[in-house]
Each structure stands twice: as C-alpha cells, then as structure tokens.
Amino acid sequence: MTTILGIESSCDETGAAVVVDGHTILSNVVASQIDLHAQYGGVFPEVASRAHIEAISAVVRQALDDAGVTLGDIDAVAVTRGPGLAGSLLVGVNYAKGLALGRGLPLVGVNHLEGHVYSLWLVERDTPIVFPVVCLIVSGGHSEIVLITGHGEYTVLGSTIDDAAGEAYDKVARLLGLPYPGGPAIERTARDGSATAYHFPRALSGDGYNFSFSGLKTAVLRAVQPPHEGPRPAKGEGMTSSQRRDDINVPDVAASFQAAVVDVLVDKTVRAAQEHGATELWIAGGVSANQALRAAMTERSPVPVRVPPMKLCVDNAAMIAAAGYFRYLHGYRDDQAMDILPMWPLVSIKDAMTQAE
CATH class of the missing domain: 3.30.420.40 (ATPase, nucleotide binding domain)
Known part of the structure; x- marks a missing residue:
C-alpha cells in the first residue's frame, strides 16, 4: 500500500489530499477563491498567490486529519509543478519541498493536466480501463x-x-x-x-x-x-x-x-x-x-x-496525488532544486525524466 499526499495550487484553489494506491481517496480538501476573484471577472494572480499562502497550512492539516493519518504514514509528496500561475505554483511547490525535506520523503512534481487525466482513476468503474x-x-x-x-x-x-x-x-x-x-x-x-x-x-x-x-x-x-x-x-x-x-x-x-x-x-x-x-x-x-x-x-x-464526478472536475489535490502515485511507481523523483514550470506541456513520463537529467 502506497500513500501519497497531494498538493495543488496552480490557480485559484488550494488543495490537499491523501490517496492510497492511486485510486482510493482518504481525504480531499479544497479551499476555493471564487468569491475573491468574482469582483475582477477572472483570476487576479497576485490575490491568488497571497490566498494560497494564507490557506495552505490549514488545508494540508485538514487533509491529514480527515484521512486519519500523520506525515509518518505518507510515502511521498506529490505537488503540481505546472502549468499554472507562477506565484500560485511557488506556494505549493515550496510548501511541498519543506514537508519532503523535513520528513525525508520523496518529492514528485506533477503536471496539472496529467492530474486531470488521473481524476478518472478515482472513480469506481464496472469494467477495467484498456488502452489506448x-x-x-x-x-x-x-x-x-x-x-x-x-x-x-x-x-x-x-x-x-x-x-x-x-x-x-x-x-x-x-x-x-x-x-x-x-x-x-x-x-x-x-x-x-x-x-x-x-x-x-x-x-x-x-x-x-x-x-x-x-x-x-x-x-x-x-x-x-x-x-x-x-x-x-x-x-x-x-x-x-x-x-x-x-x-x-x-x-x-x-x-x-x-x-x-x-x-x-x-x-x-x-x-x-x-x-x-x-x-x-x-x-x-x-x-x-x-x-x-x-x-x-x-x-x-x-x-x-x-x-469524473462533479467534485473532481474542478482543480483538486486528489487528482495530483493519483498522478503522483503512477509517477512514483515509474521511479520519477524530484529533488530540492525542482523549480516551477508555468508553461509545462504534457509529456510522457519517460520524456519528463529525460528532461530532468
């Protein structure tokens, strides 16, 4: 059993979630900023990044509490590395780095688009998925x-x-x-x-x-x-x-x-x-x-x-944890030098590992 803590902060939702084996959600906490940005008719980047700073610690704590686990039960930390707003991404990535460094946990950077793909793996299904x-x-x-x-x-x-x-x-x-x-x-x-x-x-x-x-x-x-x-x-x-x-x-x-x-x-x-x-x-x-x-x-x-169910359509950390689980299984790891990639295209994991070398 592999337990992943996911963190999402690419735009205007601060999310943290705990997912087991890439498909079982133990918790999925999202702090939305819709009310903050409604007055602008769209996301205001500086407001978004400051709101992430204010919310992220509480959101992560709630995700761990809701899942009934501690950081000692976590096998890896997965975090959205890009694409997204630079200021927002920095908050999540730096927080994830701190957790990973402090607890000696592997750090996995996840593409936000890949996260959306893996929201489909968090749904109960009657038949197995067969590629392509x-x-x-x-x-x-x-x-x-x-x-x-x-x-x-x-x-x-x-x-x-x-x-x-x-x-x-x-x-x-x-x-x-x-x-x-x-x-x-x-x-x-x-x-x-x-x-x-x-x-x-x-x-x-x-x-x-x-x-x-x-x-x-x-x-x-x-x-x-x-x-x-x-x-x-x-x-x-x-x-x-x-x-x-x-x-x-x-x-x-x-x-x-x-x-x-x-x-x-x-x-x-x-x-x-x-x-x-x-x-x-x-x-x-x-x-x-x-x-x-x-x-x-x-x-x-x-x-x-x-x-996906409606609650998994919006940006959330459960999908990041699910995607992070499969990256983790493929041996994908990032270190403390990992930087944000605001324009990161969706590429295969093998290509991403080659680029990181």
Missing part, C-alpha cells in the same frame, strides 16, 4: 485532445491556438452581464434559451484537432453590441443594458454560444477516438462538468465515455 484512450482536457486555461497509450504515455493530438473553452465561457459571460465563473452561469442561462437562435462560427471544424474560440467570442460581441458600439466593458464588468442591443435575448445567446463550443469539442474528440482506435473516450477538467457537453459526447461517441 482519448481524453479531452477542457478547463479555464486548457483545451487539449490527448491520446493515452499507457500510464504516463501521452501524445497531444491537438490544443487551442488562442482562448481555451473555459476562458471563452468566462469572457462571454462578462459580455452578457452574467457572474463569474462564466461556465456555470452560461450553462444555467442556456437552459431557457434556443441553441439555434444564433448561428455562431465553428472555427477549425475541418481536419486536424486544434481548437480556436477567439473568433466565437468576437462573434458574440458583435451580436450583442449595437452598431454604434460603445466602449467594451472593463475587466470584471458585464455589459450594461445600454451597451446591449434591446432585441437581445440573453438565454438565446448563451444557448447558441454553448452549442457552438460543444459542437467543436465533441466533433474533434469523437473523430480522434475513431481515427486512433480508442477503446474509451474521457472528458476531464473544469468544463467537463458541463451537462450539455457530457450529453452530446455520450450520444455521439462510438465508444464508452467516462467523466
């Missing part, structure tokens, strides 16, 4: 289609060339005067609207697996602003009634926008699964909580679809 699988990772900062051929073996088939899906949700929510975070707000509003009221573009809908949502965001802006367009709303502010066209039905815009995002995500991911012989299709990351995306993917996928 295709995973769509969708969150506020990432939209990627990944081919997974084994534990720690990844090939990124496509990614966003501009805005990520979650980022587009946040920006469009501001345009519509909806609250932050934009994903849940647009999903709720879209339930009362028509997905065919507006025909928004499906960018890069042809060959390839890359995404582009910047043009979609601009199309929504042009649809909702009057011809004599005034100044765009400042960051953290939504459009006022005087800045929106009088004939705009916000639920219709929200539903049509969401349909455009879901169509592209589903089309490309399903095609990737078909073309690479995937046995299953996975969705992970914050946007995987979107019910329209889940329903459309399940309906159109030729293979079984797995999604």
Whole structure:
C-alpha cells in the first residue's frame, strides 16, 4: 500500500489530499477563491498567490486529519509543478519541498493536466480501463485532445491556438452581464434559451484537432453590441443594458454560444477516438462538468465515455496525488532544486525524466 499526499495550487484553489494506491481517496480538501476573484471577472494572480499562502497550512492539516493519518504514514509528496500561475505554483511547490525535506520523503512534481487525466482513476468503474484512450482536457486555461497509450504515455493530438473553452465561457459571460465563473452561469442561462437562435462560427471544424474560440467570442460581441458600439466593458464588468442591443435575448445567446463550443469539442474528440482506435473516450477538467457537453459526447461517441464526478472536475489535490502515485511507481523523483514550470506541456513520463537529467 502506497500513500501519497497531494498538493495543488496552480490557480485559484488550494488543495490537499491523501490517496492510497492511486485510486482510493482518504481525504480531499479544497479551499476555493471564487468569491475573491468574482469582483475582477477572472483570476487576479497576485490575490491568488497571497490566498494560497494564507490557506495552505490549514488545508494540508485538514487533509491529514480527515484521512486519519500523520506525515509518518505518507510515502511521498506529490505537488503540481505546472502549468499554472507562477506565484500560485511557488506556494505549493515550496510548501511541498519543506514537508519532503523535513520528513525525508520523496518529492514528485506533477503536471496539472496529467492530474486531470488521473481524476478518472478515482472513480469506481464496472469494467477495467484498456488502452489506448482519448481524453479531452477542457478547463479555464486548457483545451487539449490527448491520446493515452499507457500510464504516463501521452501524445497531444491537438490544443487551442488562442482562448481555451473555459476562458471563452468566462469572457462571454462578462459580455452578457452574467457572474463569474462564466461556465456555470452560461450553462444555467442556456437552459431557457434556443441553441439555434444564433448561428455562431465553428472555427477549425475541418481536419486536424486544434481548437480556436477567439473568433466565437468576437462573434458574440458583435451580436450583442449595437452598431454604434460603445466602449467594451472593463475587466470584471458585464455589459450594461445600454451597451446591449434591446432585441437581445440573453438565454438565446448563451444557448447558441454553448452549442457552438460543444459542437467543436465533441466533433474533434469523437473523430480522434475513431481515427486512433480508442477503446474509451474521457472528458476531464473544469468544463467537463458541463451537462450539455457530457450529453452530446455520450450520444455521439462510438465508444464508452467516462467523466469524473462533479467534485473532481474542478482543480483538486486528489487528482495530483493519483498522478503522483503512477509517477512514483515509474521511479520519477524530484529533488530540492525542482523549480516551477508555468508553461509545462504534457509529456510522457519517460520524456519528463529525460528532461530532468
């Protein structure tokens, strides 16, 4: 039995968790900063890093207490090394280094995107997972289609060339005067609207697996602003009634926008699964909580679809501990010289070990 303490601080959630053998969650504590950042309409990096400093010790203590273990029961410390906000990552990595050094524990740096992948290993399943699988990772900062051929073996088939899906949700929510975070707000509003009221573009809908949502965001802006367009709303502010066209039905815009995002995500991911012989299709990351995306993917996928429970869609440390467990089994170790990697791409564990040498 291998017990991993996971620590997550890549963006605006401070998380700590204890996971056994990569799949059994003993505890999973998350301190959210949503209320802190809502006034800005998005994550304010300096505020985020300071909030992590204030929360991390208490969160780790609670995770250990909830799991009924002490640091003496921990076999390794896994921590998000990147990608993410530099200031936020520093808090988690330095705290993890201190714990590892003080207790003589192995230290394992984990890629945040890999963590989202391993959120699927924390779910009870009726049938075993057989590789290869295709995973769509969708969150506020990432939209990627990944081919997974084994534990720690990844090939990124496509990614966003501009805005990520979650980022587009946040920006469009501001345009519509909806609250932050934009994903849940647009999903709720879209339930009362028509997905065919507006025909928004499906960018890069042809060959390839890359995404582009910047043009979609601009199309929504042009649809909702009057011809004599005034100044765009400042960051953290939504459009006022005087800045929106009088004939705009916000639920219709929200539903049509969401349909455009879901169509592209589903089309490309399903095609990737078909073309690479995937046995299953996975969705992970914050946007995987979107019910329209889940329903459309399940309906159109030729293979079984797995999604994490809602509580594991958001950033959390249990997924980092799970990913850290498999890195630990592969012999992956970091030392006290480990630095953060804010732009760290998702690479196979063997490649990551080679780069670290």
